[in-house]
Amino acid sequence: MSESLDYAPAEMETLRDMVRYAASRFNEAGIYFGHGTDNAIDEAAALALFALNLPPDTPEIYWGARLTGAERQAVMDLVRRRIEQRVPLPYITNQIHFAGLPFYVDERVLVPRSPLAELIEQSLQPWVDPHSVSRILEIGTGSGCIAIACAYAFPQARVDATDTSYAALEVAAINIQRHGLGDRVRLFNSDVFADVPDESYQIIITNPPYVDQTAMDALPPEYKHEPLNALAGGDDGLDVVRRIVDGASRYLSEDGILVVEVGDSDDAVAKTFPNLPAMWVELERGGHGVFILAATELKNWHAA
Structure with a gap:
């Protein structure tokens, strides 16, 4: 019919x-x-x-x-x-909830759906002491949902959030204003670590582009409305992930952690970084492909 x-x-x-x-x-x-x-x-x-x-x-x-x-x-x-x-x-x-919080969205940004919400709601415990976190960096903020959720989860922390897209940063600014967090969440136009402040962060968190080319070619039509550069991660999905893993040590505090979502590119991470001391997180609410690296282990891995 x-x-x-x-x-x-x-x-x-x-x-x-x-x-x-x-x-x-x-x-x-x-x-x-x-x-x-x-x-x-x-x-x-x-x-x-x-x-x-x-x-x-x-x-x-x-x-x-x-x-x-x-x-x-x-x-x-x-x-x-x-x-x-x-x-x-x-x-x-033009609305969606992430980590229990309302956000404005339009076609300048990805629709928030990251499983990182579950970890943020738990204040990233047991990997950090929430009361000791004062500085957080998010790479690739889009709508600002992860950065803003982190600001709620860590009320003593300042959050710096980056994106390569000025259009995405405009949407993030709308959400920061709506949540009244302009004094705690700062936005930077930066390609990964290129123009971030020279700071030391207890948490670096990111949901970068990680969809490989084969998967990009097979995306349903709905995804074509999203900014494709926020999805496409190159042939193996790891173009941006490599740069984050390579550069994070410089910006992590000694007790800091790197939290990365790679979704279906988790197998590619295992093959590309066979000795990376990453801990893959089991998520209770579904989703997969999230790993956490401690700063000390990441530095030792680079040194080796």
Whole structure:
């Protein structure tokens, strides 16, 4: 069955009707989920609630409420955009949560979805003493979500965040202002360590571009809306990762740690750095490919 997406059928009267109908059209179109939800029902519900200016926790009693013609059309307009343009949901709503915090996003930055959120919510324990952390550096901040989440997790720390993209830094600045963290989170236009302050950090954390060329060539259409230079990591996915591993020692304190997300490029890391004393983290909420290096072990590895 293939129906026109211009108007909702007259039989679709309630919010529940519209969510079910939108989910059916999403499944029929074969859209990709992975930028905030992982199934058609949740995607449709989030889209419909946004179109109707209702909160995500709208009580069940309202789901049976009848919609006006204008409201049904507002939902259908977004359903059509999601299907025909393959725009990820957070770019339509301009909002997403990361580490339990709300963030503004648009197509200047990646949609936040890093498993690093889980570790940040745990204040990176047991690898650091949260009360002793005073300086944090994030490489490749994008929307600023990781840097801002770190500022919440380590309330005594100053956070420096870098990106090569001025457009991304504009979005990060919006989020820093919204969270009232302008006095604790600083932004720098820097290619990895090229223009970062000459400081010593207890934590360097990064979700760099790490998608290899084979995977880039196979990306679903939704990913084409994201800044591709924030995804593409070269032939083996490690172009930027190599530079981070090579340069981090200079900026880490003696008791510092380097936290790196490499996702599906974890096998490439193991092959490229066979003797790297990295500890791969087991994540309870899903995701993989995150390793942590202690500053002393990293320096000894370089020396060897």
